[in-house]
Amino acid sequence: MPIVFEGVPYLLVALGDGTLLYYVMDPSCAALSGKKRVTLGTRPLSLKRFRTRGDNTCVFVCSDRPSVIYSIDKKLVFSSVNIKEVSFMCPLHTKAYPNSLAMATLDKLMIGTIDEVKKPQIRSIPLGVTPLKIAHQSSTSSYAILTAESGVLIPGEKEAELFGVVASSLAMSTSESRAAPETVCPRDLSHVLFMHQSTYEITHAHQLLPDEQGICITSAKLKDDEEYFVVGTAIVLPDGTDPKDGRILVFKYDSGELQLVAEKESKGAVYAVVPFHGKVLCTIGNIVRLYDWTTEKEMRLECSHFNHVKALKSLKAKGDFILVGDMMLQSMTVLLYRLDLSCLEETVLRADNFFNLAVCQKDSSSPNEDERLHMIETELFHLGEKINVYCHGKLFMQDATEISVPIQGCVLFGTVNGAIGLCCQIPKEFSKCLFELQEKMSESLLLAGGTVGKIDESKGFIDGDLIESYLELDHEKQEEIAKNISLPGGTPATADELIRLVLDLAQLH
Template sequence: MGNEHYSLCIADDENLRLGVIDDIQKLHVTTCRLGMAPRRIVHCPEGRLFAVGCIESGIKELGVDGGDMSMGNCIRFLDDTTFEDIQRIDMEPTEMILSMVLVTLSVDQPVRSTAASAEVENESEFESNSYLVIGTGYVLTVEDEPIRGRILVYSCQTENSQGSNVRSVKQVTELQVHGGVYSICQFYSGKMLVAVNSKTQLCKMVNDGTGVVKLSMIGAGHHGHILSILVSSRAPKISTPSLKKSESAGNEADKEESAGNKESEMQQKEMLAIVGDFMRSISLIQYYPQYETLEEVARDFNANWTTAMAMLTDDVYIGAENWKNVYVLRRNIKAQNEEVRCRLDTVGEFHFGEMFNKFMSGSLVMPSSGSETSKSNTSQNRRRALGSPKKKSCAKGSSTATRSKKPVVTVGSQTLFATVDGTLGVILGLDAATTAFFSSLAKAMEKAIMPVGNFSHQLFRSFSSEHRRHPSHGFVDGDLVESFLDLDKATMELVVKQMNKDGTWDAANFAFSNGKEKATEQENEESDRWELSVDDVLAVVEEMAMLH
């Protein structure tokens, strides 16, 4: 009737199925027309700017005769509220922006002999600031990989001039390197890790004694990769302004003791990072400050073509590869055998269907005081529409085991992801009990609901690459379990019945919480006779849906 809808047509040997794809509810989106292709973007909160690395749409002519052609790269700084252009910095000819990140760096002062100079050195020892660091590479047609590149450091600040805030972007320093700078990340002690071609190196800011700040490489770096395109660590950013200024009113002895304790804790903590190789999956490296050395301590021996990765904890890492799969690796640090400790075990595999290109820690929702109220109202409205569920009779008598408790959802890490198709989502870390519940729900929905086109959901989600095919494990399909909310009452009851029949939803001692620290022995005896109701499953799924 004049309305256009996306449709899906599936044909097999016997049937032709025609379906209509529902419209997806979208967030409010403001479009900023750049007129060129964006390549990297970073938010600079201190300067209230967005730094966008772009490929200019026009072709620049190089040379007088105009024989050589190249796409120009530039950095555009936009206001983070109005998206107005503040400043633009053009790269050199054939120079391409490969990485861009906001890091907190401390400036090391030169060693001085006098007591006065030592006092100045100590005064600025803890000084650190946020810098926009950009890695580039000179791309030439005659080279397979860049043999030259630069690391550019910019300072983005907001200054108060004559009653108005003025944003300024100043270049602090730059460093010429032998290769393309594919990735940069924050590291410990106010330093940063950079991946230059097949090499991973540690960088720091150094004052040469004349007031000029320069970038300097520490140690020889780590080799052993084909092409290091990603590097990531869980190093916290150093708070700014400096520790000395923020504690100027404190006692000097307390400050020295606090600094000594922090230094001791830093020495005891392992300084770890992961490196994503283009063809050889993920490796774990450790920095030894006493030797100024980066050393590989474990690696994944599967041939995954890495496209994105992140450290969930110091021992658990998530990665994605070009066959649209995602996997989780774990470091077996307690193993007695050295060969086992050097191997990263694969503890999860999942086929997503889209290629990942970014992982980062964060959440899709903002915590608010009214979240619990809205969640409670949503659950009450849905229960009112479905009606009161039936209670299960006790096996040994005619009495009925009443229950006013609900399952508890426990969430650990929260990792945002982005795909090349434009999908944004979140991967939530679950404990064993919550995982058992949602795994049971997913299996019940697979058995009770006929999938579109009779395609096997388990087969679709299995890890599939060029030379490997493994069943999905260690993951729960969030889209599948949350589709439980869209089912009718009869189908919901069928799914819950299948969950109770399967019985694996409480295999990991799934806990029920009623606000009490301890349950009585009678409640423990009754819990053996409990069955899930539609309301129980709705409560858990709705609580999970509120997390993104």
């Protein structure tokens, strides 16, 4: 199907295995270039052109995983449609159904509309309280949100006028750990809110104890193969000293109904909790503890590790290895759960309070035992923002995005300023080219400040924002920077080839 998006002519080719090929087309000489391949299903594809209410050209892909193709900033975007298999589609415009689509599935005919295609928008869900942590559980299509106290009700003031509607008061059902005294303002009580992932309707609100605050939450599949929400809390003292007590709560949530399955009191705040081999791994004060999940649905302490000053939020697990970050010592410790020690060759991504991002590695091959236990900083980058959460994941559809640069080890991070970032590993043959481009870009751009002082240079990191600014330069400047840069394989780079490379990388976000 030949089609024009934002003035750029394309040729779309649908294949029988669910693959779509697309080319940039030059009508003057009937030449095709920039071949790309994306997977949009597992069955033969059918392409149907239509226009949205805003008169934007789009293509509907009929398949077992229907999607819509459109263009933003002269880049093709593939967006999934929230219905199952569609075998045929045609535009429908009548008085009763203006700007609609008629879609045939295996057993029914559907009439619907496609919302105006725009750039991703942020939708705010007012809670009336401060959200602290959020966890998602795909099996129950739900979110669990920890909320914190955020004010004191002044006598004579109406709570709704002072703070707006409190989210917990809108819940379809409620429960509580223990009845709160009448003198306690509802705003001073922390809750665990449960919300439907599609409608964002608050289906249940669980009230914590007075002076108890939720610290961490995760979704965990435990040994009985059921998924639970596990919450760690702390009893916050009025004098501001470190909490001496806390709890671990295990909730079972299903179809809007909530059950507190297990509760474990702790001698200290529960700062972090993660699932680990069907068990519950957590940091309590300065101790790392592992709780087994019994057949009676109870938590039984299995083992502990005490060699920490303050093991706060930094707790990650992968395989049999556990990574603990000590905030007071500004150090990391890798613990091994199994007795059969294997070689630890994986890298660790670390963030500190000085807004730096670093990669550390453990040299398991060293003959010196002390060196094998020591983690070496191999890469360093000054991000300029404080990171407070990591998770493995991507910001793009793996199947629907073909990138010429093979990447692996994608890690998402969130900062205290509300930014979301992505770190990934790039093969050496591509990183050499990108490092050369980064160096030339840093030399050509005028940086703010102009002060002279001691600077610790970053090493091992490629600044994606700096690389992407290459697209904003005029073509003459792009050609100048492309000189003496080598592509993978050693061939000299041209401006057009660098543009294609940077555009490919830009698809990662």
